[in-house]
Amino acid sequence: xxxxxxxxxxPYLFLAPAGIVLAVALFYPICYMIYASFLDWNxxxxxxxxxxxxxxxxxxxxxxxxxxxxxxxxxxxSMVVVTIEMILGVGLALLLDRNIRGMSVLRTLFILPMMIxxxxxxxxxxxxxxxxxxxxxxTLTDWGFDPIxxxxxxxxxxxxxxxxxxxxxxxxxxxxxxxxLQSLPASAIEASKIDGATGWQQIIYIKLPLMLxxxxxxxxxxxxxxxxxxxxxxxxxxxxxxxxxEILSLRINRTASEFRELGEAAAMSNLLLIVLLIxxxxxxxxxxxxxxxxxxxxxxxxxx
Amino acid sequence: MKVTKxxxxxxxxxxxxxxxxxYADGHTADVYAPYEGTTLVVNFPAHPHYNAVLxxxxxxxxxxxxxxxxxxxxxxxxxxxQTLELTKDEGDYDLIAYVVFSKADYVFxxxxxxxxxxxxxxxLADPNYDAADLIDGYVANIGVAGGxxxxxxxxxxxxxxxxFGAETSVLAYxxxxxxxHGIEVPTNYDQLLEVACQIPELEPGMGGxxxxxxxxxxxxxxxxxxxxxxxxxxxxxxWNPIINSPEGVAAANALKTIVDCGPEGGTTFGPAEAAAxxxxxxxxxFMDSIAFAAGFEDPTRSTVVGNVGYAMHPEGVRRxxxxxxxxxxxxxxxxxxxxxxxLMQWLTSKEQDLAIAxxxxxxxxxxxxxxxxxxxxxxxxxxxGEALQYADPDWRPIIPTWxxxxxxxxxxxxxxxxxxxxxxxxxxxxxERARAIMEEAGYYTWQ
Numbered sequence: 001x002x003x004x005x006x007x008x009x010x011p012y013l014f015l016a017p018a019g020i021v022l023a024v025a026l027f028y029p030i031c032y033m034i035y036a037s038f039l040d041w042n043x044x045x046x047x048x049x050x051x052x053x054x055x056x057x058x059x060x061x062x063x064x065x066x067x068x069x070x071x072x073x074x075x076x077x078s079m080v081v082v083t084i085e086m087i088l089g090v091g092l093a094l095l096l097d098r099n100i101r102g103m104s105v106l107r108t109l110f111i112l113p114m115m116i117x118x119x120x121x122x123x124x125x126x127x128x129x130x131x132x133x134x135x136x137x138x139t140l141t142d143w144g145f146d147p148i149x150x151x152x153x154x155x156x157x158x159x160x161x162x163x164x165x166x167x168x169x170x171x172x173x174x175x176x177x178x179x180x181l182q183s184l185p186a187s188a189i190e191a192s193k194i195d196g197a198t199g200w201q202q203i204i205y206i207k208l209p210l211m212l213x214x215x216x217x218x219x220x221x222x223x224x225x226x227x228x229x230x231x232x233x234x235x236x237x238x239x240x241x242x243x244x245x246e247i248l249s250l251r252i253n254r255t256a257s258e259f260r261e262l263g264e265a266a267a268m269s270n271l272l273l274i275v276l277l278i279x280x281x282x283x284x285x286x287x288x289x290x291x292x293x294x295x296x297x298x299x300x301x302x303x304x
Numbered sequence: 305m306k307v308t309k310x311x312x313x314x315x316x317x318x319x320x321x322x323x324x325x326x327y328a329d330g331h332t333a334d335v336y337a338p339y340e341g342t343t344l345v346v347n348f349p350a351h352p353h354y355n356a357v358l359x360x361x362x363x364x365x366x367x368x369x370x371x372x373x374x375x376x377x378x379x380x381x382x383x384x385x386q387t388l389e390l391t392k393d394e395g396d397y398d399l400i401a402y403v404v405f406s407k408a409d410y411v412f413x414x415x416x417x418x419x420x421x422x423x424x425x426x427x428l429a430d431p432n433y434d435a436a437d438l439i440d441g442y443v444a445n446i447g448v449a450g451g452x453x454x455x456x457x458x459x460x461x462x463x464x465x466x467x468f469g470a471e472t473s474v475l476a477y478x479x480x481x482x483x484x485h486g487i488e489v490p491t492n493y494d495q496l497l498e499v500a501c502q503i504p505e506l507e508p509g510m511g512g513x514x515x516x517x518x519x520x521x522x523x524x525x526x527x528x529x530x531x532x533x534x535x536x537x538x539x540x541x542x543w544n545p546i547i548n549s550p551e552g553v554a555a556a557n558a559l560k561t562i563v564d565c566g567p568e569g570g571t572t573f574g575p576a577e578a579a580a581x582x583x584x585x586x587x588x589x590f591m592d593s594i595a596f597a598a599g600f601e602d603p604t605r606s607t608v609v610g611n612v613g614y615a616m617h618p619e620g621v622r623r624x625x626x627x628x629x630x631x632x633x634x635x636x637x638x639x640x641x642x643x644x645x646x647l648m649q650w651l652t653s654k655e656q657d658l659a660i661a662x663x664x665x666x667x668x669x670x671x672x673x674x675x676x677x678x679x680x681x682x683x684x685x686x687x688x689g690e691a692l693q694y695a696d697p698d699w700r701p702i703i704p705t706w707x708x709x710x711x712x713x714x715x716x717x718x719x720x721x722x723x724x725x726x727x728x729x730x731x732x733x734x735x736e737r738a739r740a741i742m743e744e745a746g747y748y749t750w751q
Contacts, residue, residue, distance in 0.1 A: 043388075043391075044387060045413065132569060132586065152570075152571040153571075239520065243519075258711055261708070
């Protein structure tokens with residue numbers, strides 16, 4: 001009897017360390033943040049001294065025009081960068097999916113931007129966008145064009161941070177797409193060749209549909225990441241001019257350190273977390289659906 | 305018995321020797337003796353003034369036997385670190401330098417020592433300290449709290465810190481350019497704005513005045529710099545926002561004119577970029593903190609060495625140059641408070657204020673600015689001293705809600721500068737939001 005019970009307990013015993021780590025490293029900070037979002041908490045106070053104010057931080061956020069603006073900027077930024085990066089990344093992968101000499105060197109070169117620390121990327125682009133001594137405006141004036149107010153005008157500043165982000169993160173999509181392309185079944189592509197498909201037809205009817213599961217996951221990963229981008233924009237524009245590039249994570253950072261409203265910052269972080277959770281669940285459900293579909297197809301095949 | 309006698313004798317000799325050494329040095333060792341061997345941990349910002357302080361600090365250890373360990377951080381990082389440090393039961397810092405707008409937060413949270421008990425202690429307070437010589441605008445702005453409006457001196461106020469590395473605003477201008485075109489140095493705002501827009505026409509490629517303008521704190525700072533001399537305030541005596549008054553609109557328009565006629569890309573400038581533009585000859589004027597003056601005379605960084613003249617911050621309807629920078633105070637959770645006070649008193653004494661100024665720091669005393677040796681080394685010192693008589697301690701409110709309001713002014717002002725938002729409309733919006741913030745913080749409880 002007791003042996004049977006010990007046997008039943010064994011798996012839980014082995015799971016316990018992981019469970020404890022999860023509780024300490026993940027659930028505790030998240031619960032702490034959720035609790036903090038109900039407090040009027042100033043960094044000069046200890047958490048115990050802060051007043052409990054219920055949902056006031058949340059109601060304040062929804063009536064705060066600056067927060068809504070920053071939410072909108074974040075969504076706009078994510079949509080724009082992810083769309084551009086997907087098109088460029090997949091396009092590059094399709095172009096480079098062939099046996100070229102020195103391919104491995106090229107591949108390493110392509111992913112270099114991803115390896116640079118975000119702060120450095122921000123500084124680098126900030127100097128390149130510099131109104132007078134930056135490379136872009138110097139080149140433009142040398143060629144006889146008017147200089148562009150890269151970071152000095154709201155719309156241009158938004159475009160500038162988009163360009164920097166695209167520069168840094170397109171390689172991520174490129175490298176994953178390339179891996180997906182190279183693992184496609186050669187038989188399907190050969191079959192399409194025999195059937196006389198042109199290059200475009202191969203891409204549209206064979207390669208892209210087969211790559212789709214990988215592409216969807218890549219897209220969601222990038223989307224989640226782009227919602228949290230901070231350092232590059234912090235260094236380049238610090239959210240300006242006006243609020244034109246003030247993405248949510250920057251707003252959270254400012255709320256905590258500059259406005260000294262830890263409760264409000266926690267509430268914002270929770271909202272961001274909810275948005276990201278929705279995205280992650282979408283990814284999870286999509287994967288499940290894909291697996292189920294594959295299983296069904298396989299079953300049908302077996303039955304035939 | 306004999307042995308004991310010898311011991312007593314040698315002890316007496318040792319004591320008399322120490323005393324002689326100390327007196328020969330001109331200092332009384334017995335003030336510092338109880339603290340000899342103590343190690344003080346101080347938190348300073350990375351700032352030209354504090355770099356100069358580091359040069360004189362070894363002298364303190366030599367004179368007093370008190371060791372000083374310096375933790376130097378970038379000033380925003382410093383504030384974050386202090387916020388954490390000051391909430392602990394036993395802090396690691398014995399003396400901190402704080403940014404002026406931290407005064408409100410720290411004093412309100414009871415995290416800074418009231419200095420009265422140290423100045424009352426005859427064993428600690430130096431009778432020759434001459435507190436009257438400290439620049440009053442700085443003391444009012446950085447040191448005192450609890451009087452008028454809560455953050456200024458007054459009948460109910462008391463001292464929590466001493467200005468150290470404080471600064472005011474002056475107008476720096478290119479003597480050569482002004483001479484070349486026969487331009488008079490502006491003494492009021494009308495002249496200032498006229499000259500600012502005249503320069504780009506006379507000197508193609510050169511902006512009138514380099515100013516901070518980047519979204520957020522920088523744009524707000526630049527706006528407030530003009531608000532005080534033009535007669536405006538952020539709040540009236542009952543905390544009603546009056547930033548959208550005609551004076552406020554005039555200040556916003558002044559800033560817009562300055563930025564529009566300023567060097568290219570000016571709307572993204574922070575203080576460093578604006579100073580760099582002036583240093584590189586891209587602007588004929590620069591009106592900001594006196595802390596930048598030493599950089600303009602540094603031939604390794606500046607192309608305008610010897611061509612920079614200084615004048616007082618021009619007058620609007622009144623004189624009002626800014627006050628800001630740093631002060632030093634003793635945290636309530638410090639472990640060596642008395643020794644920290646001695647260091648604080650030593651650093652801000654007449655002798656050391658001058659020594660630090662000679663090493664490139666910002667004086668906290670009027671007498672230092674009048675010192676002949678200092679004026680010989682830094683010829684602009686006398687102008688700075690004069691400007692300081694008009695330093696306005698109330699050019700921006702130092703209240704806990706200021707961070708949020710300041711950021712809002714800054715982003716809105718940036719929209720005025722870059723998106724063509726109407727100044728009146730912009731400031732009406734700021735006033736409305738400021739009222740809501742103040743309401744929530746309880747400033748209208750008594751109305």
